Amino acid sequence: MTVSSLLVVGENRWDEEVIYNMFEERDVNLILSIPLNQNERDVWYWRRERLGDYSIKSAYVLLQEQKNLSVVSTxxxxxxxxxxxxxxxxxxxxxxxxxxxxxxxxxxxxxxxxxxxxxxxxxxxxxxxxxxxxxxxxxxxxxxxxxxxxxxxxxxxxxxxxxxxxxxxxxxxxxxxxxxxxxxxxxxxxxxxxxxxxxxxxxNQRGSNCYNYSLVARNSKGELLHAKSRCRLGQAAPDSAEAMSVREALSWIKGQQYSTGTCCWRRISSS
Structure with missing residues (x-):
């Protein structure tokens, strides 16, 4: 039931016959005591604000209450x-x-x-x-x-x-x-x-859950040929991390097609 159903059709006044048939005397008196505006049209009213104007703040509070986040208390x-x-x-x-x-x-x-x-x-x-x-x-x-x-x-x-x-x-x-x-x-x-x-x-691949390795290739005169550095994510024991880094080094050397050479290995640093 809406308020409009208690009004005379096409008019802005209470339908007393309908109201007396549907409500007790106490409620009838309360309803009929409510004045109806005869001159102004209905307007939107935001009940969360005292003046009826919508505000983002009040809408935000309403949304948080609906999300059961206990905004008022907690x-x-x-x-x-x-x-x-x-x-x-x-x-x-x-x-x-x-x-x-x-x-x-x-x-x-x-x-x-x-x-x-x-x-x-x-x-x-x-x-x-x-x-x-x-x-x-x-x-x-x-x-x-x-x-x-x-x-x-x-x-x-x-x-x-x-x-x-x-x-x-x-x-x-x-x-x-x-x-x-x-x-x-x-x-x-x-x-x-x-x-x-x-x-x-x-x-940036920096943290407590990664390890690093660096590779450097030099010729017989000690001149730099190639270099490579990588950081790998994951937890690994030092020996396991070193073994995986050696495998990466051998694969890298093979990819560079070096025919002869000596491999000198230094223990990696972990972070």
Whole structure:
């Protein structure tokens, strides 16, 4: 039922006969006491604003409430503490994106119908979700342990839940070591550093999960003929990495068609 069904057809006044037939006396009196505008046409009204004008801010809050992110209780408190941290804007903005699920991890990229391998490049053991990249990856766990002796298990909570819990933490040991603000700043900076290390590994092939080798060819006079350097992704024991590098060197020498020569090998450096 709509309000228009209680009006006289073609007129802007209540249909009292319909109203008396459908409602009790109390409701009838309430309905008939509502004045109807006789001079102005109906206009759009945004109920989320006091003046009825649409605003992006109120629409954003509405969308977050519909996504069940507890914006009023958990989110607002979390955001206020995040923006209050005395850290570079690029750090707080990145953490906000992670908490909102707008982080370009491999799993997130897959949701955009991009066909890529979802496994984490750091550990090669689990899909790269936001919580995994920041908390439960073996590389992340080691960093958290070195920072405060903390180890996060295979928790299923979202990054926003974890961040809110971190800001709300009142652990006695943490209070003795530093203020809560200091701990929040440390945790936020570590999250930013973990993502920076991840990007170094993805885009520049630099990180804790790769090994390097270099090849140099000289003639009998010691003059440089050719040189080659490569960085390979993946975890490998030193002996295995050295063996694979030797294989690459022999294949490279064969490809250069050197007829005679001496192979001098130096142990590779790993990162």
């Amino acid at each position: 989110g607002d408190r979390c955001w206020k503490r995040l923006w209050a941290l005395k850290l570079p804007p690029k750090v707080t903005h990145l953490i906000w994106r992670a908490a909102m699920g707008c982080f370009p991890t491999k799993v997130q990229i897959q949701t955009k119908h991009v066909n890529i391998d979802a496994m984490c490049l750091q550990c090669q053991l689990e899909p790269e979700t936001i919580a995994h990249a920041q908390l439960t990856c073996s590389f992340a766990k080691e960093c958290w342990y070195k920072l405060r002796g903390i180890t996060y298990g295979g928790t299923q909570e979202s990054f926003l839940d974890w961040l809110s819990g971190t800001f709300d933490s009142r652990d006695t040991k943490q209070r003795q070591e530093a203020t809560m603000l200091c701990w929040s700043q440390e945790a936020t900076m570590l999250c930013w550093s973990l993502w920076k290390c991840r990007n170094e590994l993805v885009w």
